[in-house]
Amino acid sequence: MMMKPRYLAVAIGLILSTTAQGADPSASAIEARFNALEKRLQMAESRAAKAEARATDAEQKVAKLETRTASNEQQTRQVAKTAETTQQQTADMAKRTETLASTNKNDGDNSGFKFSGYARSGVIMNGSGTSTESGPYVTPAGQTGGAVGRLGNENNTYVELNLEHKQTMASGATSRYKVMLADGQRSYNDWTGATSELNIRQAFVELGSLPTFTGPWKDSTLWAGKRFDRDNFDIHFLDSDIIFLAGTGGGIYDVKWSENLKSNFSLYGRNFDDLDDNNNSNDDTRIENYIVTANNYAGPFQWMVSGLRAKNNQDRENTGTQGVTNAADTGFHTMLAYHGDSFYGLREGTSTTALLYGHGLGAEVKSLGSDGHLTDDANTVRLATYGITPLSKNWSIAPAVIAQQSKDRYISGDNYQWVTFNTRLIQQITENFELAYEGSYQYMDLDPQGYQNNNKVKGGFYKLTFAPTFKVGDISDMLSRPEIRLFASYMDWSHQLDSYSSSDSFGTDGFTAGGQWNFGIQMETWF
Secondary structure, three states: OOOOHHHHHHHHHHHHHHHHOOOOOOHHHHHHHHHHHHHHHHHHHHHHHHHHHHHHHHHHHHHHHHHHHHHHHHHHHHHHHHHHHHHHHHHHHHHHHHHHHHHOOOOOOOOEEEEEEEEEEEEEEEOOOOOOOOOOOOOHHHHHOOOOOOOOOOOOEEEEEEEEEEEEOOOOOEEEEEEEEEEEEOOOOOOOHHHOOOEEEEEEEEEEOOOOOOHHHOOOEEEEEEEEOOOOEEEHHHOEEEEEOEEEEEEEEEEEEEOOEEEEEEEEEEEEOOOOOOOOOOOOOOEEEEEEEEEEEEOOEEEEEEEEEOOOHHHOEEEEOOEEEEEOOEEEEEEEEEEEOOEOOOEOOEEEEEEEEEEEHHHOOOEOOOOOOOEOOOEEEEEEEEEEEEOOOOEEEEEEEEEEEEEOOOOOOOEEEEEEEEEEEEEEEEOOEEEEEEEEEEEEEEEOOOHHHOOOEEEEEEEEEEEEEEEOOOOOOOOOOOEEEEEEEEEEEOHHHHHOOOOOOOOEOOEOOOOEEEEEEEEEEEO
């Protein structure tokens, strides 16, 4: 039998060892030892082979694990990159959303259709249960804008219906279309088509957030059409605008020069009565009046400047006791206003104050550009202020003052002076019922110099109203609507005021100085 070299070496070693010990083993004993030794060696070799196989398998598993780890690291890097990109896109989208919300903060939702409106309607009668005179401009001073308190002093139905459509483009640009239908009616009948004053008062389009506009124009809004100016504001309790600019034209809002300084620019066109006052539509007698306006805002302050031009309007003639005075064909108007977020800095609430001045065609300082009979020398100054504040948990108050002086308004030497004080009080009884109180006083000194056959008068007017009121909104908010109110009003005035005009309310049959009671019910709503 052939033995492997290593076995031979082992056998020789054993023989030598045996010989050295003096032993004489037989050949069979030696071969048995060799076989046992070979068997142990084979078992050791098998164990070594298995260990080597396990080591190789472990190395393969380690290699696979390293490969998988590298793959996971690559995927982790890709996920992190994707998350970073998504975060940036989210930030960009949030920024765009914030910009759109800022641009349209006064316009509600950024897309879709919107319906809004205003309405008031009610019935009024005197103490004898018959028709009576009423209205916020019922006094002689009302002809030049002298309003008195409106609560319990209105007998008409007036409705405004607004339809709007807004959309936001993929670029972020926005558009807004608005149309307003309005109707005023004094008849109590259900069908009033024959005496309706239905009219489209507004129809315009706005374009905002145009991506190609940069610098001061970046967040501006373009508009064109027929509209009420966005910067108009009023004293609701008197039904009197502090400033009312309207007509057909175009302009741009929100030109931002800095964080707290912005401007709005507009051009409005209006039409005056025909020169012959026959209200015909002959192009040769129709006078067109154009108004260029800049409205500038610095924080709560507003400064408005306007210029007016009506070519050929100087041919209009106003007749008075001292002769004829021609109307103006140009004019100037300005207003400085403060819109406060407190009640004159004294307590919580709101307040607004405005000082207005107009010359020539600008001397109609409230309804700018609406009066074509103003003279070249006409000058008007008006101060208006009002505020709203809660007095306690159940009481709120809203005082208002308007004062005006207008000289050389229609006739050289005429003079119209008046001042109105008005206060409305609200007492909450339950969450759906309140008691409203209103007091008004107006003093007037009017010298029309015979214009429209009106006479010189001076004197005072006052009105007191009590109105139990039901509502479903926030009853602590004096301007929340809708409301349904019952009312009782008492008014009186100086006897001299009855002789101001033969065509106004004072002095008519059944409506003379000495005290008048009016009773009625009215609803008012807006949304």
